[in-house]
Amino acid sequence: MNEPDILAKGETALLIIDVQRGFDEIEASGLGRNNPGALMEISRLLAAFRAWKKPIFHIRHEGTAPNSFFCPGGRGFAVKAEARDMPGEPVIVKRVNSAFIGTDLEARLRAVGIGTLVICGATTNHCVETTTRMASNLGFDPWLVRDATWTFDRIGPDGDCHAAADIHAMTLANLHEEFARIVTTSEIITMRGESRSNY
Template sequence: MTLERTRTALILVDVQQVFLEWEAGGMRRNNPGAVGNIAALLAAFRREGMAVFHVRHASRKAGSAFNPENPGYAPMDEAREAGGEPVIVKHVNSAFIGTDLEAQLRARDIGTLVIAGITTNHCVETTTRMAGNLGFDARLVSDACYTFDRTGFDGRTESAETIHAMTLSNLNGEFATIETTENLLAALNASAAA
């Protein structure tokens, strides 16, 4: 795999404090190393001078933990934006709806999107599906996103691992290529050496 430095961007979806609050409140998640992998990808993209876009969910619902006035809205420390890195504020699941993300990517001639964030089966999935539909080469990083256990429509509890795996399976090939942090970091190192 090769990544064109000027045509590849890292898209970090909703890496926000609210998910730490959920976890502290007893919600169980998968991929315990995901935030560390997000931080590693972010550091590598910054080191190579490549584009980084931060996506933040701002709920318009009263009392939502994602409301910009609540502490849960803030980014996790590991994914805080640096100077010059755009922050895309969205109000629905997809980072492309009601934002200028697509316009910014097109203006910079970016064709490949490396996508990571929280949660796998909600905003990460929706953003990845739309990226593929819009013609971007979407690369979803399997170990740099996570989700939580969830009660299904039939009342059964589905594990975070099952939900995560099914989401990746649904996206793979049709909307995105599923990658790992290790493979992407290796590709970045190879691109830098070339």
């Protein structure tokens, strides 16, 4: 975990997880969330990776339960405008928490020599965390962008309400160094400038 630049492990790609309108429905139900500026940071990352001509992979969640906010064909399945894909950028649809299960994501990454994954999206403690852990277990080098992901308040099994900011912080603490490098959008963009000769 001590390499100085973002190209520590092969080619670098941006992985955008589940930035879909279904989360608007969840927020409208009254659950609090953290990182209100996360979408703006995701937009910055997208713009930067496009300018650098680096690979971008869009992940979408397809709900399987009849009452899911993410049922295909429903308005919740649609991607939010800030994270809309462009022609040539792969869109991979998953049905579980990990973007690697039941998809060809790993094969696509291996095929183009991806070693480092810059990960953002929603939610921090569900699909983002699960995908990040599995990416690490598979031998990739995940960089989780802390200000470009978010989560919601949650009721625990003891009935206590846990604030989104606390859940977010604890998830990052659990992943830090063992499963991922925790960074900010600005750090990624700055690293790219400092590592220009390596790209």
